[in-house]
Amino acid sequence: MEIIDVIELDINGRLRKVSIKKSWTLLYVLREVFNLTGSKCGCSTGDCGACKIILDGEAVNSCLILARNAVGKKILTIEGLSDGINIHPIQQAFIDCGAVQCGYCTPGMIMSAKALLDKNPNPSEADVRKSIDDNLCRCTGYVKIVEAILLSAKRMGGIRGV
Structure with a gap:
């Protein structure tokens, strides 16, 4: 036992x-x-x-x-990302960019993005790609996922001009 x-x-x-x-x-x-x-x-x-x-x-x-x-x-x-009423800006950016596809990998991608943006609010595309390097998505080529993370960085006050 x-x-x-x-x-x-x-x-x-x-x-x-x-x-x-x-x-x-x-x-x-x-x-x-x-x-x-x-x-x-x-x-x-x-x-x-x-x-x-x-x-x-x-x-x-x-x-x-x-x-x-x-x-x-x-x-x-x-x-824990939403406040019970509003979803987190990263979650909204994934929706807005169509980066959810089947949705199975989405929570893991979003958590990787959150950890990145907490440390680096102004990431480059290379930074974003590195942060999700060990997250697999079988539906996409990661383009919309990267776009969503960069958009959320911009919306959260990081990247300018994206």
């Missing part, structure tokens, strides 16, 4: 206690325990970026992180 731990996680600004098995990933806890299903399980090996979240300011694949290793860290999921 696997040992159960009780941990507390800071998810989207709210402290939440949860009983976990030591082997549970953060992705599993987010989706299956807290029903935060925006992060997707695409590969379980950290290769696709569909499960991307922001952990202490860094975009990370939640399928590779044990939930117990996220204790004491700030976890931001796609659900």
Whole structure:
């Protein structure tokens, strides 16, 4: 029998206690325990970026992180971007640019974009492409996704003249 731990996680600004098995990933806890299903399980090996979240300011694949290793860290999921009424400017730019396609990769792309823009509000196209380098999209050539991230940077006060 696997040992159960009780941990507390800071998810989207709210402290939440949860009983976990030591082997549970953060992705599993987010989706299956807290029903935060925006992060997707695409590969379980950290290769696709569909499960991307922001952990202490860094975009990370939640399928590779044990939930117990996220204790004491700030976890931001796609659900934490909106204020309950208004969506985040990055989310709106993805809609406006038609960068959502099937939508499976979109939350991970948006979280990668958010982590980038938090650190670099004025990214170049090369910066944007590098920030989403480990996010796979099977629907597009990434053009609209890059356009959406650059547009959101402009709308958020970064890039001028895009």
